[in-house]
Amino acid sequence: MLQRLLPQSLWGRLTLVMVIGVLLTQLAGNFIWATQRRAEALAEVATASQHVGKSAAGAVRFFLSLPPNYRPLILQQFREMGGTRFFANIIDAPVDVEPITGQELADAALAHLRVSMKDALPNTPDIRMSFTWLERLPARRDVMLTDLPEAWTQQVRLARPAPVLVIQAELEPGNWLYLATLMPNPYFLETGNPLTRDRLLLQALSLAAVLLLSILVVRWITRPLAALSEAAAAFGRGENPPALPETGSREFINTARAFDAMRQRIQRYIDDREKLFVSISHDLRTPIMRLKLRTELLDDEAMQAEFHDDLDELDMMVKGALQTVKDSDIHENPTEVRLDALLGRMVRDAQLAGHEVTFNASGLTVTAKPLALKRAIGNLLNNALHYGQQVELAVREKGGNIEIVVRDHGPGVPEEALAELCEPYVRLEHGRSQNAGGMGLGLGIARGIVQAHGGELALANAPGGGFMATISLPGGAFNPEHAV
Structure with missing residues (x-):
């Protein structure tokens, strides 16, 4: 299955290796960078949480030191004059806050905050804290924080959403101090995400640049190999291709x-x-x-x-x-041959000689050496006419190849003798009796010509009796206007 999935060309395989190598390198780099960034983010959150915890503990101690009736006045001054990082309020009972869940950095910050405030306020009986989003944050039971004047809540408002830390500390029964603030880095939750949009865009651009250069280099390297392959194939077909250019590596x-x-x-x-x-x-x-x-x-x-x-x-x-x-070394250039015209002339000549030959036009053409192909088909046709009184010719396209089938209705051939039919001077017993003048060279010559065209000659007994020779040539249909 792996062999079928892999590209068949060297260019495709080298490109695939380059792509996989670049992707694996980026994945490994992202993993290392994400691990380091996570450790740095946790360290930054720990430091920031301790700083915010100390500030919040100082605010709680300050309000604990004030008489209850002074606290509203101090809050009013804070709201009008500013000067504090917290939005503060006095409420009679803690409000329910919808916390942010599933965030490692938020959980780590809350853990450090609890430790810091517990150390600073050991006698405070109940301290509640959580992170939430501003639009979901109540200032008290019946008022949302966003409904308050912006001058009161400017400490927790930003251009884009950021998590808000809410601390609720019990001053005495029936009195709670409500504090809301932002972390020193309001967007600290994003620092733990290694796959930010900017980083993904940068990696995508670098990956595209590396892949483009890799594909161009691989193409440049493999193009001479393709020329070498074409020259070898042409030489194998008997052509005389020009010398390969001495360029490249x-x-x-x-x-x-x-x-x-x-x-x-x-x-x-x-x-x-x-x-x-x-x-x-x-x-x-x-x-x-x-x-x-x-x-x-x-x-x-x-x-x-x-x-x-x-x-x-x-x-x-x-x-x-x-x-x-x-017969096997006819020097001519390959060209596009109309099989209907070629076989039609051979069929008419056989019919004029009194033989019974049938052929149905197919409209197919093939690239071949015309005289050599005619000699190969002629040998098969003459062989069929000698041993079978009725002969059928057919041309069909199968699997991207052109097949020429010559079938007779003679006695056929023993199965054990099929492998030796194309050997020189090999003649079967009934062949000697019916064609005393033959030498056993026709099938061998036909096979050599077909193989020189890059095709195959298959010999078999036909279903229902008789003998069948099939020439399979590479290629497909061509424009008949350019055929000979």
Whole structure:
């Protein structure tokens, strides 16, 4: 499953590795940064909580030192003159506050505040504190803090919402001191969040820049490899592509030079082999002819006939070797071929010769060497006409490939002999009896031509009887206006 999910190209795999590497690096960096930031935020909250706790304890001690009837006057002065960080009020009972929950920094701040105020006010029987939002904060049971004059509550109002600390301390039964204030850093809850909008935007921009550069670099590195792959595939099809450009990395330049040198050596070897093979085959015909003439001088007619048969067989083998070289090495450029036109001419020629051949037009074209493809199909068609009186030709598109099917209604082939049919000079018993002049080279030549086109030749017994040869060539449909 992993192999199927991975991109098939080197460019895709390198890009995927770069993307995963960058993402993992950012995740690790975020984790380390978040851990450090959390520790720093907890330390800052502890210091700020101790400072606010001392200030709140001082306010509670101040109101405890005042006579109850003086407290409203002092509160009025605070509201008119300012000078304190707290909004203060005297209430007869504590009010219910909707606390902020699920915030680690808020819980840590409250824990430090309780410790600080308990140490500073050991004799105060009941102290309640919590963080809440301003719009949910009551000043007393029937009045919300936001309903009070802004001059009274300016200590707890900001441009954007921030958590408000509410401390309610019991001065004496029936009298509670109500304090509301902001922390020194009003937005301290946000310091514990490592994934802020600004940081996410910065990381997204850096990730996009790294990925863009990585993709461009990987593309630049792999493009010469694609050119090398195309040149190797073209050379395998018998084409003569131009030399690879010596650009790119040093490793690719060395590879391109080695590939060009190998291609030249292989081409020289093929040319030399063809010349040698043709020369030897041609030169053998002269001594064969001399031997035939000398057999005429033999007095023993039986021995003369045996010599003639052996020399005829040798002459047939030489001719077959020449035919194999000529048929399997047709020098021409690939082009787009209309299969309907090509097969139609072959079918008409067979029908004029008295054979029963059927073919349905398909409208498909294929990129191939026209004469070589015609020779391969012709070998299969002639083979089918020899062993089956009725032949059917069909062309179809399957899995992105073009398939050409030649089926006859002859005796078929034993299953154990299918693997050897394309070997040179291999002929089955019924083939010798029906086609005495054959040499067993047609299927081998056809397979060589098809493989030179990057395709495959499949031989099998047809369902319902007969024999079926299927040529599968890579490619698909093309514009018929550009076909030959």
